[in-house]
Amino acid sequence: MLSALTVGDILSILLFLSVLGTLLIGYPIAITLAGTSLIFAFIGNQLGTFDYAILNGLPSRYLGTMTNDVLVAVPLFIFMGLILEKSGLAEALLTTMGQLFGPLRGGLAFSVIIVGALLAASTGVVGATVITMGLISLPAMLRAGYCPKMATGAIGASSTLAQVIPPSTxxxxxxxxxxxxxxTAQLRLGNFAPDPISVGDLFAGALIPGFILVGLF
Structure with a gap:
């Protein structure tokens, strides 16, 4: 099977492993993605599997991404999550929910899951939610006597809801x-007036499954 791989296939695998390795070492994401890509572009050009002319299309791709009305929402959601963290609103919400579920067994864990779901819906970014919830709720859960595995599991589970609960990046x-x-698929089928699929449709479809996951957690 390895003999069937071309030079381009091998370079693609090595590129993926190199990006993964440099990220694990701790290099910044921007430098890792740009640096390894350019290095492997040079290697591919020397081996005859990559043409530098392909790089001429990068400016138009960048401009198209920056002018995309849908993708503009991503940094705004991240900014909103940072505001919630820095202003202390998320911590105040966790404290309030903890008082509400305090009489219940495992009430603080319930509070973490609910606040994590609300914060995930506000930011839409898993990484931001995990960091925020970890900084806010992990010390409180450990002080309350929760097992570290239980505490980190509740935080991780609630934070990953950002992938499902709208607005999700x-x-x-x-x-x-x-x-x-x-x-493209509808045009190939001969339908020249296709019904568009919008982000709002995906949000509506993911709303109920997201609430079901919150209830199951």
Whole structure:
């Protein structure tokens, strides 16, 4: 099977492993993605599997991304999550929910899951939610006598809801991608007036499953 791989296939695998390795070492994401890509572009050009002319299309791709009305929402959601963290609103919400569920067994864990779901819905970014909830709720849960495994599990589970509960940045990217794919597929089928797939449709479809996951957690 390895003999069937081309030079381009091998370079693609090495590129993926190099990006993963440099990220694990601790290099910044921007430098890692740009640096490793350019290095492997040079290697591919020397081996005859990559043409530098392809790089001429990067400016138009960058401009298209920056002028995309859908993707503009991503940094705004991240900014909103930072405001919630720095202003102390998320911590105040966790404290209030803790008082509400205080009489219940495991009430603080319930509070963490609910606040994590609300924060995930506000930011739409898993990483931001995990960091925020970890800084806010992990010390409180450990002081309350929770097992570290239980505490980190509750925080991690509630924070990953940002991928499902709208507004999710993952759904924004998927919606932008599906809109183009759906239009291309409908045109190939002869439908020259296809019904568009919007990000709002994905948000509506993910809302109920997101609430079900919150209830199951």
């Amino acid at each position: 993952v759904l924004i990217f998927v919606g932008d991608l599906l809109a183009g794919v759906n239009q």
